[in-house]
Every structure is written in C-alpha cells, then in structure tokens.
Amino acid sequence: MQEAKPYVVTGRALLGEDLREEDVTITVSEGIVTSIEPASRTPGRWIVPAFFNAHTHLGDTVAMDLPARGSLADLVKPPNGLKHRVLAATPRAELVRGMRASITGMLATGTTGFADFREGGPEGVAALREAAAGLDCRPVILGREGGEEVSDGAGISSVHDVANAEEIVGEARAGGKLVAFHAGEKNPDDIDDALAFEPDLLVHCTHATDAHLRRIVDMDIPVAVCPRSNWLLGVAASAARPPITRILELGGRLYLGTDNVMFVQPDMLREMAFTATVYRARPEEILRAAVSGAGLAGMSGYLEEGQKANFLVINPLKNNISFSRDIRTTIVKRLDSSSICQTVLTMQ
Incomplete structure (x- = not known):
C-alpha cells in the first residue's frame, strides 16, 4: 500500500x-x-x-495445467508453440482476467514486483498494463513482436529464435530500455550469441558452462534462474542445473523467477522452498535472489x-x-x- x-x-x-x-x-x-x-x-x-519475481510469463495463466506433451520447443517456442497457439485463441478480456488473477496471487504471497516477457506485441503489453492497473505492484514489462517499443524493454526468446535480434536490441538501447534474453535453457549453444549483445538480464542459463559463467560474472550480468520450471520441463534433473551454487561461488548476481504460469504457480515462497531443498544454497543467498530482482525496476x-x-x-x-x-x-x-x-x- x-x-x-x-x-x-x-x-x-x-x-x-x-x-x-x-x-x-x-x-x-x-x-x-x-x-x-x-x-x-x-x-x-x-x-x-x-519479493520480486525476476521472470514470468503471466499470459500463460489461461493455459494453466493444460494437458501437454512434447519437447520444450513444441510447448513454448515462438511463434507456433502450444502456449502461443492458446494465447492467440484467447479473447483479450479472458487474457486480462487471467493475468490479473496471477498478479493478485503474487501479491498475496509477498511479491510486489515482477519482470514479465509479454507476448502479443503492443496489444499484449497493453493487456498486461490493464491487468495490473490499480494493484499495488510494480511490473517490468519486456515486450516482444513489436511490444518492445511500448514497454520497458525487450524480452527476447533464444537469440536463435529471433531473426532480427540485432535490430531489436539496437532500438531498445536507443530508447534507454532493458534487454533480456532467454539463454542456455535446453543447451548452452545460444549463450555466447546472447552475451554478444551485452544484455541487462539473462534468464535460465540452465546449461551454462563454467567458462560461460565466468564471462557472465565478469560482465556483471544478473541471471534469473527458474528451478521449478526447469525441472517440470525436463531441462534439469539435479542440483547441478541451473548452476546456482557455481554462480554464487563466482560472486555472480542471482535472481529468482518462476517462469511460465502454464506450468508453475507464480509463488516465490514455493520457489524459495524448492530451491533451498534441491540446491542447498544458504537461506540468505536464496532470499537475496528473491529480492534483488527489484533492481530491474530501478530500486534496491x-x-x-x-x-x-x-x-x-x-x-x-x-x-x-x-x-x-x-x-x-x-x-x-x-x-x-x-x-x-x-x-x-x-x-x-
């Protein structure tokens, strides 16, 4: 309040x-x-x-727990993954209602801000703004498909999924906006290409190598990890991925996020408890990861x-x-x- x-x-x-x-x-x-x-x-x-949820896809609320099978690409890769087809078929009013319900749930569990990769271009950004209107929260909206121009920055899928990444990044930088990439979620192949753009945020880095992590730390780029989502989507199966322990050992900036509401409730309390159980990081490190993402909103x-x-x-x-x-x-x-x-x- x-x-x-x-x-x-x-x-x-x-x-x-x-x-x-x-x-x-x-x-x-x-x-x-x-x-x-x-x-x-x-x-x-x-x-x-x-708490600040450093990575969400709130539009996916309308696809919550949809029975789904297939690869990561089949489920979430733009532009024809299952989630994208569901979003395209959902009336705007229902989309707004779903996102607002998820924001309300985040507020109830102590999360007052979030960074969302928002699909749907300028109209998708406007829908999320409408969903958040009047609620005591601080959204950071990272647009896609033209939504970058009317949001807080660019929320780019894997650099290999976007043909005009250089143009998108250039326009975001010219506007003084944030640039964020998914990278290293299913394999490490796109991390170097993402780092070439010197982003403000990397999401996942589930399969980052030690050499990647050293570069990321040297460049002072925060990494938003989403452990529960990684496990549910089958890109992690041990405490080695995402490499939370190694990021902390190297002195990197670690943020915590929940990723797709399609699969995971956007509840930072559950995310922290899962991370503590599986990754055995010190509680103060996990709590810092659940708070420090507020830097994306320009605050401590x-x-x-x-x-x-x-x-x-x-x-x-x-x-x-x-x-x-x-x-x-x-x-x-x-x-x-x-x-x-x-x-x-x-x-x-």
Whole structure:
C-alpha cells in the first residue's frame, strides 16, 4: 500500500543487503524509509523485504495445467508453440482476467514486483498494463513482436529464435530500455550469441558452462534462474542445473523467477522452498535472489534508510513459525501467505 502520511512499525527486521536481524522501529514518510531506529521489547512482528519475481510469463495463466506433451520447443517456442497457439485463441478480456488473477496471487504471497516477457506485441503489453492497473505492484514489462517499443524493454526468446535480434536490441538501447534474453535453457549453444549483445538480464542459463559463467560474472550480468520450471520441463534433473551454487561461488548476481504460469504457480515462497531443498544454497543467498530482482525496476528492494518502502509485515504468532531460531531460514523454507499481515509499497 502507498502511504500518504508517516507510517511506523516496530518488529524484528531483516535489514540491508546482508539481511541482518535487528529489533527496530521503522518510519516511512512519503513512501521513503526515513528512519530505522533500535527498539526494545518489540511486538511479535517480523519486517522483511518484499519479493520480486525476476521472470514470468503471466499470459500463460489461461493455459494453466493444460494437458501437454512434447519437447520444450513444441510447448513454448515462438511463434507456433502450444502456449502461443492458446494465447492467440484467447479473447483479450479472458487474457486480462487471467493475468490479473496471477498478479493478485503474487501479491498475496509477498511479491510486489515482477519482470514479465509479454507476448502479443503492443496489444499484449497493453493487456498486461490493464491487468495490473490499480494493484499495488510494480511490473517490468519486456515486450516482444513489436511490444518492445511500448514497454520497458525487450524480452527476447533464444537469440536463435529471433531473426532480427540485432535490430531489436539496437532500438531498445536507443530508447534507454532493458534487454533480456532467454539463454542456455535446453543447451548452452545460444549463450555466447546472447552475451554478444551485452544484455541487462539473462534468464535460465540452465546449461551454462563454467567458462560461460565466468564471462557472465565478469560482465556483471544478473541471471534469473527458474528451478521449478526447469525441472517440470525436463531441462534439469539435479542440483547441478541451473548452476546456482557455481554462480554464487563466482560472486555472480542471482535472481529468482518462476517462469511460465502454464506450468508453475507464480509463488516465490514455493520457489524459495524448492530451491533451498534441491540446491542447498544458504537461506540468505536464496532470499537475496528473491529480492534483488527489484533492481530491474530501478530500486534496491532492501530495507535501508533513504530507500523506497517495499516490505512485508509478518505475524509469526499465526502458526508455529513463532518458534523460529533463524528468521531468514524460516522465511525461505516455511513462510506461507497466512502469516503476511501487511504489505508496505511505494508505487512512485
């Protein structure tokens, strides 16, 4: 919610990018965190950064759990994959209704922003804007098929799927917009070609080699991984893919996303819990990956003085998480929407 007057909340907070745990009183004035002061005898509340879903395809809501068989290309490759045929046959009003329902679900599970690869050209971008209108969320829309011109940037499929990638990237750069590529989802063959464009974001990198990862880290390009989707689509079958551990070892910037609503609910709580279980990364690393994507929207995402307010207030007394000995671990592995009692978000 956007606050028109000073808002004050006291509780145990996860502060800064290091997510340090402290008892504090936080004051928000005109949408900015103006002070974070030490507090004693805090009430039973946790205050934690809200989540940012760094990769979605929300239009796919209308194809949710559609019985489907076939290769990755058969299902999602443009322009004739199953999802594209479903989208083309769906009336606009139904498409908007589906995307709005998914955004509402994300908000209920603590996600206040998302980066969406939006099919359907300018009309597809307009449909997503309509779906998000009036909701307390911060969408980053990456258009396709001409939608790049009226959105926040270009959301490009594999560079091998798009004949005019150089033109698309050039126009996006000229407009000061973001450039993002799917790369390395089913094999590593398109990663070098994507890196040649020096993108702002790579999605998946499921099959990136160590040499690829070193280049990506040296170029300071964030990678949005989507573990549940990779497993469900059969492009991952072990903790080696996507190479989350190696990205973190190399000091890379890791973002977390959920990918296609056709297959996976856009729920960052489930994504974090799955990632913690399969990939065994440290909880604070997973939580950072679920927050840092806010950089795509031009904001920190973390609880710091001088930053835009973007946090959740959690009531741990609503269930057994009040017994937690480590809030970061509990947020990543156990939190559900029933404990989220308030969202504080600056929309401007």
